[in-house]
Amino acid sequence: MIEELDFAQASQDDRHGLYEVVAAWVVEDGREPPLYEACVARWENRDELGFEASRFMVAREAGTIIGYVQVQVSEAEANAHLALATVVVLPEHRRRGIGTALLGSMRSLLAGQTVIESWSVVEGTPAEQFAAARGFRVVTSMTRQKLVLGELPEVGALPPGYELVTWNGAAPDELVEAFVEGLNAMADAPFGETALDDAHNTVESIRQAEAEAVADRWVVLLLHKGEVAGVTVVERNSVDTTVAEQLHTVVLPAHRGKGLGRLIKASMLHNLTGVERIFTRTSSENEHMLRVNHSLGYQDLYIYKAVQAKTADLQP
Ligand SMILES: CC(C)(COP(=O)(O)OP(=O)(O)OC[C@H]1O[C@@H](n2cnc3c(N)ncnc32)[C@H](O)[C@@H]1OP(=O)(O)O)[C@@H](O)C(=O)NCCC(=O)NCCS
Missing domain, CATH: 3.40.630.30 (Gcn5-related N-acetyltransferase (GNAT))
Known part of the structure; x- marks a missing residue:
């Protein structure tokens, strides 16, 4: 089942459920897991590029969140055409079409944005094949440093x-x-x-x-x-x-x-x-x-x- 999740109104269980999905992904890629409160702050606020608070469609199994698509849009005219999206599915639920279904479901969160970009396709992970399979093309490559x-x-x-x-x-x-x-x-x-x-x-x-x-x-x-x-x-x-x-x-x-x-x-x-x-x-x-x-x-x-x-x- 895929449905919208209004993060501001979501139950504590759903807020944590969403966090569990992102934390599983980050750890899997060998990155440092984010703090729960840091994720909440990032999801609830406008980002440094002026994109609005995140909106979510979630996939559930027996009520538990097993994947989500996160969508951000901007009110600034310069980025009015663009939606930023991130799709994440818990590892044990992959290759069953859930990522594809979530991606398709994000249409209902859009208001006329004609272009979709995802800035979180880590090199050497399944996201690269998923993006290619879903018809996305690579527009730039970024290096994360610490x-x-x-x-x-x-x-x-x-x-x-x-x-x-x-x-x-x-x-x-x-x-x-x-x-x-x-x-x-x-x-x-x-x-x-x-x-x-x-x-x-x-x-x-x-x-x-x-x-x-x-x-x-x-x-x-x-x-x-x-x-x-x-x-x-x-x-x-x-x-x-x-x-x-x-x-x-x-x-x-x-x-x-x-x-x-x-x-x-x-x-x-x-x-x-x-x-x-x-x-x-x-x-x-x-x-x-x-x-x-x-x-x-x-x-x-x-x-x-x-x-x-x-x-x-x-x-x-
Ligand atoms: C990327 C991700 C969302 C895909 O979710 P998913 O539910 O497994 O995706 P689907 O089952 O809809 O896969 C669709 C197609 O993508 C391709 N694909 C997905 N994962 C793949 C893999 N590990 N290897 C090769 N191809 C893959 C396949 O063509 C697949 O179709 P098929 O299973 O019929 O062969 C999932 O791997 C994930 O959550 N990764 C971590 C999060 C992430 O990196 N997100 C950033 C992208 S925005």
């Missing part, structure tokens, strides 16, 4: 004319426009042929995200003669406060090739009070950023792919 914070790397000297500004929480009024401009320069980071627009921030959207934020955020902004030259953002995990996610990092084209990407990331590491481990994701094609991260001590964990299909091509 840094255990020990001795902090040296930041190095800033070239003349540059200045670093750091804050925690909301952007100062006089810098918010420069911050938005810096974030939107992510548009030319290599992300393959994804339909995802990561560069549609406005002062209003940033202020809204700051007002709704459940997690601590740090920003390092690089200025050159008062104009934005680069930016990097780190977000503390709202549940396990010793863990953080290194999000967007960008150096604007005119300022590349001077080691400034490494410099702003190294500088960031000096701000993160209480953080012991940081995770990040970078396009596997972005050799430069991968190299910067390795030089800061990040280690590669695994590769995952983003896959894409047209909603119209979903099997019923």
